Amino acid sequence: MDVPTELTLREGIYAGLMELIVLWDIDHTLIDNSGVSKEIYGGAFTALTGAAPTRPARTEGRTDRLIMRDMFALDGLPEPEWSVVEGALARAGEDRFEDLRRRGTALPGVREILKAASAQDSWVSSVLTGNIAANARVKVSAFGLDSLLDLSVGAYGADALQRPDLVAVARERVQRLRGVREGTPVVLVGDTPRDVEAALATGSGIIAVASGIHTPEELATAGASEVLPDLSDTGRLLQILETFAAR
């Protein structure tokens, strides 16, 4: 039998303390979809109603359930049952995969930081997004990011109506499927005040990135303690994530 030395014990304790769940938002955090996202909602709405929506979808950190519900309400139409809406969204997303790949882009530093996070043995790196799971996969796959994320433990737009409720969904999946301890710190990374709100409401850490329409000031006012212009500074990001892991 191997008797653990003081060093291996310390390493074990250290590794245990450093467990972390990192959950990345997708749109305007990992990728720029160049308007394809709004076209997906519009396309799904048209497929379901036979007419284009009078106003484009309001997105900004909302879940797909909420976005589609708003679109039907704004046009004064009854919303079909969710499984039908989700099916239409998935088809609209699949149809626009090539469009997204051509017009969109992975944001600066994303590939590098996702690689670095996935290389940390005691971290789980997944997504927390308002997109339904099928379209989240379409969006990250379009730029080859799918292999750098543990997508099966993420939380998605079909899992809840309100974004803060997605945190518990992801946490439960990570604990059940990856054996991460209860109470392991969660950090959200996102570009809207709704990402910040989801973190604050659930006792999660937040790294806000001003790579969407919201300014650093708006994100700080929303309550983000860490605000970065984008994800391009891999070293700084790892440092911040390690700080959260050590809490």
Ligand SMILES: [Mg+2]
């Ligand atoms: Mg976003």
